[in-house]
Amino acid sequence: MSVAIHWFRRDLRIADNTALNAAVAAHDQVVPVFVLSKWQRDHDWCGAARQEFLCGCLASLAKNLEAKGGRLIIREGPADAALEKLIRETGATAIHFARDPDPYGRAMEARVATMVQRLGVTVHPHQDHALHERDEVLTGSGTPFRVFTPYARAWLKLDKPTHGRTFARLSTPPEIVSLALPTLATWGLTSDVKIIEPGEAAARKRLGRFLDGPVFDYGTLRDIPVAENTSRLSQDLRWGLLSIREIYARCTELAVRGNEAQRRSIGIWINELIWREFYFHVLWHTPEVLDHEFQPDCRALKWRDHWRPGKRSGGAEFQRWCAGQTGFPIVDAGMRQLAATGFMHNRVRMIVAMFLTKDLHIWWMHGESWFMRRLVDGEIASNNGGWQWSASTGTDAAPYFRIQNPWSQTKRFDPDGDYIRRWVPELRDVSGPRLCAPPGPGLPIAKGYPLPMVDHVAARDAALDMFRRE
Numbered sequence: 471m472s473v474a475i476h477w478f479r480r481d482l483r484i485a486d487n488t489a490l491n492a493a494v495a496a497h498d499q500v501v502p503v504f505v506l507s508k509w510q511r512d513h514d515w516c517g518a519a520r521q522e523f524l525c526g527c528l529a530s531l532a533k534n535l536e537a538k539g540g541r542l543i544i545r546e547g548p549a550d551a552a553l554e555k556l557i558r559e560t561g562a563t564a565i566h567f568a569r570d571p572d573p574y575g576r577a578m579e580a581r582v583a584t585m586v587q588r589l590g591v592t593v594h595p596h597q598d599h600a601l602h603e604r605d606e607v608l609t610g611s612g613t614p615f616r617v618f619t620p621y622a623r624a625w626l627k628l629d630k631p632t633h634g635r636t637f638a639r640l641s642t643p644p645e646i647v648s649l650a651l652p653t654l655a656t657w658g659l660t661s662d663v664k665i666i667e668p669g670e671a672a673a674r675k676r677l678g679r680f681l682d683g684p685v686f687d688y689g690t691l692r693d694i695p696v697a698e699n700t701s702r703l704s705q706d707l708r709w710g711l712l713s714i715r716e717i718y719a720r721c722t723e724l725a726v727r728g729n730e731a732q733r734r735s736i737g738i739w740i741n742e743l744i745w746r747e748f749y750f751h752v753l754w755h756t757p758e759v760l761d762h763e764f765q766p767d768c769r770a771l772k773w774r775d776h777w778r779p780g781k782r783s784g785g786a787e788f789q790r791w792c793a794g795q796t797g798f799p800i801v802d803a804g805m806r807q808l809a810a811t812g813f814m815h816n817r818v819r820m821i822v823a824m825f826l827t828k829d830l831h832i833w834w835m836h837g838e839s840w841f842m843r844r845l846v847d848g849e850i851a852s853n854n855g856g857w858q859w860s861a862s863t864g865t866d867a868a869p870y871f872r873i874q875n876p877w878s879q880t881k882r883f884d885p886d887g888d889y890i891r892r893w894v895p896e897l898r899d900v901s902g903p904r905l906c907a908p909p910g911p912g913l914p915i916a917k918g919y920p921l922p923m924v925d926h927v928a929a930r931d932a933a934l935d936m937f938r939r940e
């Protein structure tokens with residue numbers, strides 16, 4: 471009997487799972503294991519909502535594996551130590567896993583590779599999270615891209631990997647001991663966030679719903695938060711509940727059958743998937759973006775709260791931003807949507823991020839950290855990319871002098887105030903136009919709602935000064 475381990479990480483599905491398929495194809499028995507990490511208890515990027523989503527995904531994965539005749543094994547500890555123990559218990563001769571796009575995951579892969587070499591076990595890392603990984607998309611001279619548009623052009627030209635069939639049956643040795651499925655208590659966390667439904671089946675439903683209609687209007691409605699016309703698949707891609715190869719293939723089929731406007735809209739959506747892979751690419755080639763600004767000449771900017779978030783978080787202004795009490799309705803609506811659901815619409819993410827950096831002049835790392843703690847879809851690469859873009863310090867960063875005005879952004883993207891009223895109950899009775907312009911001096915927009923904490927025009931000028939001084 472040959473036995474292999476499939477190490478589940480952020481590929482929590484059975485459909486078209488490259489590494490799992492390979493393990494099942496090559497071995498009589500497979501031990502599918504997820505290792506609970508202590509990192510998730512100790513690191514300040516750990517978020518209860520994301521962990522709750524993970525717990526739900528693991529429960530659903532366990533059921534799906536059982537339906538195929540297998541069993542999900544849960545272990546805990548540093549993954550290399552837990553996997554070594556499992557190899558000794560099972561006599562496994564191979565270990566399969568999907569490569570992680572971030573440096574923390576890669577550091578553990580290196581430790582696992584060293585450990586299995588010592589034991590004489592073969593290690594099989596697979597590509598799964600991205601259509602194109604690491605060094606596949608490079609400039610003509612073989613260097614990484616530093617700007618999105620040429621990267622996207624090169625990405626689109628490459629042949630795409632196709633999706634495969636899901637294995638029919640899986641056999642797991644019966645005697646292997648497993649911990650119970652985790653709950654939030656496993657990490658000493660609690661949450662009152664109303665998260666989106668976790669698990670592979672729920673993700674497939676979301677994908678089906680999106681491709682059945684909203685994708686055709688994506689090009690026109692994607693920036694309107696209240697329309698809720700985006701795919702809502704970010705957490706599913708973050709946790710690998712869906713195969714990116716299958717998503718791409720289904721989009722391509724739709725585009726072939728669709729009319730020109732539909733094809734255009736699908737293309738705009740695929741462009742977002744390319745952004746995701748671009749930020750993986752950036753993080754792979756310049757992992758130091760997690761420590762400082764991508765653009766070297768932005769590293770000496772004099773931000774407020776210019777210390778690394780962690781034990782010490784930002785000051786009082788930062789706390790008001792976190793709590794959605796800035797007095798800027800669109801900003802507060804976004805921050806409250808995030809608090810209530812662990813999600814925020816992309817357009818609003820840009821608005822709140824630009825507000826923190828350009829109106830409050832607070833170091834983007836505090837916002838990055840707050841988002842990682844709150845987002846169900848918290849993705850290290852995209853989050854860092856989004857924050858550095860908004861702070862004008864990143865790859866394709868918004869030029870520093872193009873500072874969004876939260877009031878005119880409201881007028882463009884939530885002119886009737888429906889999104890704002892949904893998330894800020896104090897503004898329930900306020901009309902759309904009143905939410906699109908600052909109130910008069912000393913006059914709150916509504917009773918119980920704070921005055922704007924800064925004057926946007928003055929704050930904007932101060933931000934421009936800060937950048938010009940560099």
Ligand SMILES: Cc1cc2nc3c(=O)[nH]c(=O)nc-3n(C[C@H](O)[C@H](O)[C@H](O)COP(=O)(O)OP(=O)(O)OC[C@H]3O[C@@H](n4cnc5c(N)ncnc54)[C@H](O)[C@@H]3O)c2cc1C
Binds near residue numbers: 701847
């Ligand atoms: C400051 C900031 C922080 C962000 N943090 C994250 C994060 O932690 N995790 C995350 O997945 N996205 C992040 N984004 C990108 C984007 O906001 C979300 O991916 C999107 O809102 C998710 O909603 P959706 O699934 O409905 O997206 P759709 O609009 O339907 O897009 C489809 C998919 O494309 C990807 N995508 C879309 N926009 C982007 C983008 N700008 N950059 C990278 N990938 C993108 C996502 O995987 C998304 O699910 C951030 C953006 C900003 C401005």
